[in-house]
Amino acid sequence: MARELLKGNEAIAEAAIRAGLDAYYGYPITPQNEILEWMSKRMPELGRAFVQAEAELGAINMVYGAACTGARVMTSSSSPGISLMQEGLSYIAGTEVPMVLVNVMRGGPGLGNIAPSQGDYNQICKGGGHGDYHPIVLAPANIQEAVDMMPLAFDLAEKYLNICCVLLDGSIGQMMEPAELPEMQPYPRPFNQPWAVNGAIGRERRILTSIYLDPPEEEITNLRLLKRWEQIQKNEIRYKEYYLEDAEYVVIGFGTAGRIALSAVRAARAKGIKVGLFRPISLSPYPYKRIEELCAKTQAFLVTEMNAGQMLEDVRLAVRGRVPIRFYGRLGGVMPLPDEILDEIEQMVKHPPKAEDDPAAIWLHRMLETVK
Amino acid sequence: MQIEIVLAGFGGQGIMFAGQVLSYAAMETGKEVTWIPSYGPEMRGGTANCTVVIADEEIGSPLVKNPPVALVMNLPSLDKYEPLMRPGGTLVVNSSMVDRSVRREDITAIYIPANEIAEEIGDKRLANMVAVGALLTAVSVLKTEDIEATLNAHMPGRHKHLLPKNIEAIRKGYAYAQAHTVAAKA
Missing domain, CATH: 3.40.50.920 (Rossmann fold)
Known part of the structure; x- marks a missing residue:
């Protein structure tokens, strides 16, 4: 495929769609609005799910629900919006379901401004929600890298049942560079994850939860997360x-x-x-x-x-x-x-x-x- | 090879599009290129600018402190970018909208009455393309034919009838600039 001159945010959105995105839920915030805007046009056009939620809290919990069904699902936001999503992100991590998060960072703390920043490194990399969990975080430096990262982010999230975050700043979101988009993946993809809750007719019912009232059971869950994190540390270093x-x-x-x-x-x-x-x-x-x-x-x-x-x-x-x-x-x-x-x-x-x-x-x- | 170009003016003067046209042409001639806009909350009615970097290899910074080439479409943009120009650089000034000369003597100035030339062609909205033509005299990596080929390739079908006038604007801007360049003294 030929190189095209693409705006960062739009390229990220289209790359996610071509990677087989089933559902996008989000809420507008600068400087990542072009992701939501692109999704609002393309997803319905392709017969896939798009919801502009009532707020970030709604969006992340819609992602949680869709992730539990085994859908390829993502949301995107910028710093203050990502802060609002932290509760949902922790629940998703605790439930061990995959999702992709795109954070187009802006100046902070607080409402800050819409200019490029890297101030959310700690929040994203060290897990801004409560509890012991580690998101996978990938940081592109140009638009081709961001495009190539979207299919990878879904693959990693699904392989390790983990949150995978693509972390960039407003300048990459807003700039244009030549990049080559991936091929459109055959769609729909099969929904056959052995853990997904997508209708139990004819099989044992499955339960996905982040509630483990019995502490030893929660400890075992934490250890299971850490065991996968150990594999991620071994296999997924990039520079x-x-x-x-x-x-x-x-x-x-x-x-x-x-x-x-x-x-x-x-x-x-x-x-x-x-x-x-x-x-x-x-x-x-x-x-x-x-x-x-x-x-x-x-x-x-x-x-x-x-x-x-x-x-x-x-x-x-x-x-x-x-x-x-x-x-x-x-x-x-x-x-x-x-x-x-x-x-x-x-x-x-x-x-x-x-x-x-x-x-x-x-x-x-x-x-x-x-x-x- | 790397060249950084700043394009600046009022919102509505077609500055962002002018930068994108350069970027498309650079990409199509096999170069690496970045286009980055100022995207502050002041966009509507305020000043707009973008930076285009064209290079042979992976581009580092999309921004530059001292541009070697800049196009200023109005007075506030001239006031802002004249002091920032790299010594020996070229500043293209839309003299239709600016009532003073470039004060620095260590940069080359090109004065182009972009609005008047655009009106002569029959559409004042072509001022940005006239200015792009003038700018090309200072950007040796791109030829007017590259820009024309890019416009031809990317102009949507419903706008194709505008192509001849856009090409005329670029050529007239280029020719005028060649005849009205004040070379740096230093």
């Missing part, structure tokens, strides 16, 4: 590396911050600095082991995010003080420019950080002096 072969310094960033860093890394290379880029794609599970390996030949890491250092905590877990880390973040919907990250790379080389430094605290004090 992309740039210019790392001879790199003495490594920038780490995901999604938009990662691709902006790519420009800075190229500019630094042009100035003779041996720097590379490590871009995590699976944020949960996180590529701890690969970062641990990179420690062996790296003099210092620069972690860059559009938040106050949420992923930085995961990098620190992997690095464990072996290599010094510098941090650079922009907040509240401000996108960093490549020049800023280039400057950070040059500063890191000129004034190497120390392993015992607290990179977030040092960054914060720089920010308090420069951003007034």
Whole structure:
């Protein structure tokens, strides 16, 4: 198929449809409205389910119901809307049914603004709902990656009976890039999941629930979730590396911050600095082991995010003080420019950080002096 | 090769579409390209801008601090982007809507009366395509024929009758710009 010039949000919606999406439930919020809008037109056209719910709470619980029937189901929202969905997400995790969640992040906290941000990293990756559960989280940095991730997200969710979240920010949702959409999957897909509650005539009835009033039974359920999570950690690590072969310094960033860093890394290379880029794609599970390996030949890491250092905590877990880390973040919907990250790379080389430094605290004090 | 182009003007001047036309043409000539709009809550009636990046390899940042090429369709856009231009860059100014000259001497200025030329062609809505024509004199990776082929390929059937005038607008803008370029002194 040929490349088309596609807007991020619309490309994500169409890719999900082509991956066999049975049902979409959502509620409008900028900067992801084009997903809902696309679904509202295409899903009825194809004879599939689309509901604009009365609110996010309604939408996520409709997703819960459809997921229990074995349908390929998703919702999408942006930061404040995702917060409203957390109760339902925890129930879905506790019921062990698959779903895909798309979060097009915007500036926060609170109502914030509609500009691009990565402020929901902790909420999404560490499971913003209550209880012990781990969503799978994939972070695209461009539209082709986002498109390719949609069929993958459904496959992973169904394989591991888990929530799979595609986490991006408003800039990827709003921008256009050439991308190739997947082929339309044959539809309808068979509804034959051995766990689904889709009519018990002629078979044993099944029960799907997240209520286990007997604590030992709930403990066994938790262990079952963790056993699957262990498999996910083993099998589903994804990342992309740039210019790392001879790199003495490594920038780490995901999604938009990662691709902006790519420009800075190229500019630094042009100035003779041996720097590379490590871009995590699976944020949960996180590529701890690969970062641990990179420690062996790296003099210092620069972690860059559009938040106050949420992923930085995961990098620190992997690095464990072996290599010094510098941090650079922009907040509240401000996108960093490549020049800023280039400057950070040059500063890191000129004034190497120390392993015992607290990179977030040092960054914060720089920010308090420069951003007034 | 990588070039970053900022296009700016009032909402309604066809700025977003002009950027998309460049992007389609870049894609169809086998380049990588990104188009990113300003999508703030101020869109209706306010200023609109988009950034187009064209490159041979995977594009990093879709935004740029100091663009080497920009098109400004009105005075607020000139005031905003003139100080940000990369030294040696080219600023295309819609002189129909701007009553001052470019002050910087280290950038090349191209003045194009896009609205007047569009009206001469017979449709004032073509001002954006006239400006795109002028812009192409500063964007060597795209030829006017690439843009014309793109319009031909992507214009919906019901709009196909508009194609000749769009092509005329692009060609006139290009020709006028070639004759009215004030080269950088520095």
